[in-house]
Amino acid sequence: MVEREVVVVPEAGLHARPAAMFVKEAKRYSSDITVRKDDGTEANAKSSLKLMTLGAKHGDKLTIRAEGEDEDAAVEALVAVISKEEE
């Protein structure tokens, strides 16, 4: 299992577009991936509906956790997505 903390960089938070990009990336990996907010709420990283209901805002701290064959690569890629400004 791999786990990393990350701060939400996109200005809009995990809104529609950033959430969609995040999910698209997550779906490229076979590992089970979850995203946890520091208030304890958690979501499946491959569901944009769930992810949006987290209501993660710009500046919030999230923990990304992956478990599976490609867990390292998955966490690394998702941290990168969430650490850059929306294009």
Next chain:
Amino acid sequence: MAERARLAGIGASEGVAVGPVFVHRPGELKPERETIPEGSADAELERFREAVAVVVEQLAETADELRNAGSESEAGIFDAHAEMAEDEDLHEGVEERVRGLQSPEAAILEVGEEYAALFAAMDDEYMAARADDVRDVAHQIAAQLMGRDATGLASLGTPSVVLATSLAPSDTARIPKGMALAFVTAEGSKTSHVSIMARSMGIPAVVGVGAILEGSFDAKSVAVDGGEGFAVVDPDPETVAGFEAKMEVMAEERAALEKYRDIEARTSDGRRIEVAANLGSAKDAEDAISMGAEGVGLFRTEFLFMERDQLPTEDEQYENYAAVTRAFGERPVVIRTLDVGGDKDLPGVDQPVEENPFLGWRGIRMCLDVPELFKPQLRALLRAGAHGNLKIMFPMVADVSEIRAAKKILDECRDELQSEGAEFGTVSVGVMVETPAAAILAEALAPEVDFFSIGTNDLVQYTLAADRGNEKLRHLQSADHPAVLKLIGMTCEAARGAGIWVGVCGEAAGEPVLIPKLIELGVTELSMSAPSIPRAKKVVSEV
């Protein structure tokens, strides 16, 4: 509902229509079965997956149609819906329930409702609005499972006026072509989905008429005036005749305008007024020319910089500017340098978060501070100038020093191109007059430039201190206000003194009541959205 009731609302899409009523009542979708027999869960889940696939395909088709019609933002709504329909957690929720022997149609409606409630409770207006999207998607899947149309809209066989509390994008998209004569909705504003769709479909719409559908509503016909923003329920023959007459007048008007399309616009006493188009991208040039555009009075360059990873290169910009310049041959093409502020992200530029982006670091203010943004654009413009009659316009000027600084950088770019042996053209330079300061200082600015172009939308917003998007301030959103007209007059007078020309490139340029006033003040070029050009030429010829 009293006979011949008059429903007053917001005119969201122009045009008039009279026709039979179709009342759309969503939310009445009830699952046919609550439960399923033991042992049938696998088969029911298979049916569920098939239903989702059909819905996703329909959504993708609608998105493609809209995209091909150039409605990118509406297409995006359907992309998002397709993604929701395929959402993993949504499916897991349904699967769990179906394994517990709930029917898939009941399950999807229930899961959709759960997500809708989660979104609705979020402390964020944008996210709360997503509740309707999830609900809409869940309804479509349930309807597909039950083998019927979620709303009846898809089987609408008589051209009708569609009445509803609100209409989702999937609702309007499902209506067979030609079957919706007009929309009347209880809720909504000019910027809600239904209004945007109505305008892109070219049918009249009145929104925000209030709770009309509570209780029974058994009207037979409705007359709708989408320009004036009202509808008449069960109109009497006299009212119908009035609407039909207006329809005829509008059709005649369109036909009559045809002959003005390709004329060179002149007032009745022979003054030449150039009627030009506002363009947002080079690919719109042909359409504008076919509508009778005598040039481009405002070419916005923002689109080149938006929604991408990195800034466009000088060469890419050059290709675009050269394409639009070439398309218009000898005709003038006024290209505005980048006007972006904190309301839009620019790749590679560190933009601070601003409380008030419209009064912030934008337009020429930003460009002067970020030469790596400004210089490639100016070099591209100079190079494109070799292919036609290109003019550069600087936005958001509030001080003479800004235009001097911009011209100095433009000179540097010209020197660079010269020493590199690159081909470039002579371009004239103008100021976009959109801050009250620029109008007040017009006398000092005029000797610095070759033309002024008045951006009335922002000039109105800044002069009257009235947000352009605020529905409550509609009475303060027109250039037909003495304060704004006075500033336009000052600008024209200063231009006359310096021997330069003045154009107008905001909404006001295409408004029939304002055109005579603008010409009277000394404006000689009017630039507007292309469909308004024939009417504007007619108005000019009657001045």
